[in-house]
Amino acid sequence: MAYKIDKDTCIGCGACVEACPMGCIKMADDGKAEIDETICISCGSCKATCPVDAPVEG
Numbered sequence: 001m002a003y004k005i006d007k008d009t010c011i012g013c014g015a016c017v018e019a020c021p022m023g024c025i026k027m028a029d030d031g032k033a034e035i036d037e038t039i040c041i042s043c044g045s046c047k048a049t050c051p052v053d054a055p056v057e058g
């Protein structure tokens with residue numbers, strides 16, 4: 001089970017990129033965050049850091 005970014009909610013602030021202990025979040029060409037689900041360990045750090053609650057589990 002990995003986290004995903006709700007792209008409609010993400011405002012592209014980049015805070016989650018720094019918060020991820022696995023380094024598996026990057027900013028995509030659309031300016032929104034993107035998670036590599038093959039690396040994500042579902043720690044929830046991105047969700048806890050995001051100001052708009054865009055990372056969702058599953």
Ligand code: SF4
Pocket residue numbers: 003019020021022023024025035039040041042043044045046047055
């Ligand atoms: S749940 Fe944890 S490991 Fe997965 S993308 Fe978020 S911060 Fe990174």
Ligand code: SF4
Pocket residue numbers: 005009010011012013014015016017032033049050051052053054055
């Ligand atoms: S912290 Fe939230 S709003 Fe900011 S880039 Fe990450 S998912 Fe998007």
